Amino acid sequence: MDVGVIGQAAGLFAVTNVDDIVILALFFARSAGRRGAGLRITAGQYLGFLAILAVAVPAAFGATLLPGSAIGYLGLLPLALGLRAAWRTWRERDGDGEDDTPVARGGPGPLEVAAVTFANGGDNIGVYVPVFATAGTDAMGVYAAVFLILVAVWCAAGRFLATRPFVAGALSRWGHIALPVVLIALGLVILAEGGAFGL
Template identity: 75%
Template sequence: MNAGIIGQAAGLFAVTNIDDIVILALFFAQGAGHLRIVLGQYIGFAGILVVAVAAAFGATFLPEPAVPYLGLLPLALGLKAAWQVWRDRADGGGDDDPPARGGGPKALEVAAVTFANGGDNIGVYVPVFATSGTSGMTVYVVVFLILVAVWCLAGRFFATRPLIAGALSRWGHILLPLVLIGLGVVILVEGGAFGL
């Protein structure tokens, strides 16, 4: 493999996915379910790659005007998580006693957030894939899939650092819904969904 294209792929992945580390750390901070988080991250990112590769070959599974509406996925998951926090608080949980999440997020929840957050990545990946040819595109895809594992390890690493873990343990159940809702709103607004 050409070292230049590997470096370009790694750089492109890092630039387009830096926000995923924060989201992954929030997911990992919820406790159990680490395998589900990694599986969900791979499913969501594989969806991004399938759409980007298909579009690079001229097929479009997802019409461009539909991309901004992907923001509805993290928005809905954020509202669901906020509802859970509010319900647990109403049942007697306090700020010092974060609610249990029942083993962390499900793989499809993580996949939905990953895919929705990657809608803008598709727009970046398509021209790069289209101009790199089949062999170059293969290198990009392989490097990206390897880096998904690195991103999962980084998210887990940050979630287990004592200072960060303490903050996420105390505030993560509140921060996750806020981040997901914010992410959904940003995707909707920046994409011009609903005429915003």
């Protein structure tokens, strides 16, 4: 196994997924103390990243599954989830603070995390396709393996950040506001950068 390819894969993953650590930290902070939430977040991150690879790998072979014009519309996923989270936060401010929905009881579900990961990875697909196409089949397998290993590292880093006293305090105080804001902003950026709706 070529160490150079492993290093390149690790570097490419880190550069294209820096923003995921912040989102993961917010998910972990909002789910603190909820049984099984960490596993659901990690499972969702893997599902979302596998979906990114499921598009990027065939596209590298020339079987483009997602037209370039559709990438921008992936921003609708985090935008919708952010608006939903904002609505829930707004609704809870005058109530008793208890939301009995399954998401509130157990934190975000795997499909919610996967949707955000996939939508946020729209730009990743654009980067991965040419790299995979020029790397060749063997190197592409190394890239995919390294990426999947680093997803676990990213989840651990997000959880670590969410449990640091200073970060955890800030996220517990402001996380219910920060998560919707980050998701809505992420959705709008993806829509704008992808030229969705003529933006």
